[in-house]
Amino acid sequence: MTSKQQIIELNGESIDAADMSSVADLIEQKNMTGGRFVVVVNDEVVPKSSWAQTSINAGDKVDIMSPISGG
Amino acid sequence: MKASNWTVYGQELGSRLFIGTALYPSPKVMMDTIRASRAEVITVSLRRQTPTDSKSGDKFWQMIEELDCHLLPNTAGCYSVKEAVKTAHMxxxxxxxxxxxxxxxxxxxxxxxxxxxxxxxxxILIEDGFKVFPYTTDDLVLCQKLAELGCEVLMPWGAPIGTGQGLLNPYALKTLRERLPELTLLVDAGIGKPSDAVQAMELGFDGILLNTAVAEALEPETMAYAFADAINAGRLAYEAGVMPKRDNAKPSTPTLDQPIWQQHG
Structure with missing residues (x-):
C-alpha cells in the first residue's frame, strides 16, 4: 500500500513528500545530512534542533538556503 | 608600525579592512587575496539551493572556515523590510x-x-537581538536616527556599489565623523583605489569595507597588500594628527641665526 500523495514545494520545485512527516525526514531522504544549510518552511527559519518536531504538510513551501560569496 | 586595535560590537580587531568574498576569478584567488589583505572580517551571503548545484554551498563553507575570519552576512538583493528581516534571520x-x-x-x-x-x-532587527551594520547613504540625519536606534556601527557609502568612484562627497563623510564621534564608522562601497581608502581613513573613519576594488584588479592578491598598507597608513596619519592647511608659505628651514640680509620675513 502506498502513502497518500503530499505535494510540497522544495526550492521552487514541486515534489511528492508522501513519506516525509517532518523536516528531519525530508533532509534525510534528500541525502542532505552533514551539509551547511538552513531550512526555511513557509518563510520561517526552522533551527536544526527543531527539525524532528517540525511537520511537513501538503502545500508547504520549503527552501534550503546555502552560503555563497557576498560583498 | 601598525595602527591601534579597535573594537566592533565588543570584538577587538587588528585589521581595519573588511573584505568581500565575491567576484574573484577563482576560489584560489579569493583565498590568496583574503589572506594577503590580513582582513579579520569577511562578508558572505546566502541563496536558495538549486537542484543542479546543491553542494557548492558546502565547498564555499569549507573555504571560509579555513580562513578563520569573523563572518558578516549581508542581506544583498533585498528591496523590502520583510525580505531583509527574513534574510537576516536565515x-x-x-x-x-x-x-x-x-x-x-x-x-x-x-x-x-x-x-x-x-x-x-x-x-526590528535590533529588537530581535541582532548587531546591525547598516549599509547607508551619507545623510547625517539618517545616520543619527540609526545611531539612536542602537547601531554602534554605521557603514555609509563612498559611492555606489562597484563603481570604484572613490569618495564622492568627502564633506558629508567628514561631517558624519565630526557629528558622530562615538560611533564606529566604515566606508562601505565605492572605494576604487588605495588612495580612496587613505582619504577615508585620514578623515577619521575606523575602517573600510570593500570587495570589487580588489577582486577586479588585474592582480587581486597584490592589490590586497596595497589596500592593507594604505588603510594602515591612513589610520596612522589620523592618529598622528594631520597638520592644518595654510594659505601662505612658511619656510621649513629655520631662519634663526641667518645673516640679516638672507632673512626675508
Whole structure:
C-alpha cells in the first residue's frame, strides 16, 4: 500500500513528500545530512534542533538556503 | 608600525579592512587575496539551493572556515523590510552570528539604500537581538536616527556599489565623523583605489569595507597588500594628527641665526 500523495514545494520545485512527516525526514531522504544549510518552511527559519518536531504538510513551501560569496 | 586595535560590537580587531568574498576569478584567488589583505572580517551571503548545484554551498563553507575570519552576512538583493528581516534571520541560523550587514535597496540603478525601510528594518532587527551594520547613504540625519536606534556601527557609502568612484562627497563623510564621534564608522562601497581608502581613513573613519576594488584588479592578491598598507597608513596619519592647511608659505628651514640680509620675513 502506498502513502497518500503530499505535494510540497522544495526550492521552487514541486515534489511528492508522501513519506516525509517532518523536516528531519525530508533532509534525510534528500541525502542532505552533514551539509551547511538552513531550512526555511513557509518563510520561517526552522533551527536544526527543531527539525524532528517540525511537520511537513501538503502545500508547504520549503527552501534550503546555502552560503555563497557576498560583498 | 601598525595602527591601534579597535573594537566592533565588543570584538577587538587588528585589521581595519573588511573584505568581500565575491567576484574573484577563482576560489584560489579569493583565498590568496583574503589572506594577503590580513582582513579579520569577511562578508558572505546566502541563496536558495538549486537542484543542479546543491553542494557548492558546502565547498564555499569549507573555504571560509579555513580562513578563520569573523563572518558578516549581508542581506544583498533585498528591496523590502520583510525580505531583509527574513534574510537576516536565515543568515543568523546559517552562519551562527548575530552580526548582519543590513542592505535594503531603494533603487536598482545605483543600488542606493532606501533610508525609510533601512530605519524600519534596523529597528526590528535590533529588537530581535541582532548587531546591525547598516549599509547607508551619507545623510547625517539618517545616520543619527540609526545611531539612536542602537547601531554602534554605521557603514555609509563612498559611492555606489562597484563603481570604484572613490569618495564622492568627502564633506558629508567628514561631517558624519565630526557629528558622530562615538560611533564606529566604515566606508562601505565605492572605494576604487588605495588612495580612496587613505582619504577615508585620514578623515577619521575606523575602517573600510570593500570587495570589487580588489577582486577586479588585474592582480587581486597584490592589490590586497596595497589596500592593507594604505588603510594602515591612513589610520596612522589620523592618529598622528594631520597638520592644518595654510594659505601662505612658511619656510621649513629655520631662519634663526641667518645673516640679516638672507632673512626675508
Amino acid at each position: 543568515a543568523r541560523e546559517l552562519f551562527d552570528t548575530d552580526w548582519v550587514k543590513l542592505e535594503v535597496m531603494g533603487d536598482s540603478y545605483n543600488l542606493q539604500p532606501d533610508p525609510f525601510m533601512l530605519v524600519e528594518a534596523t529597528k
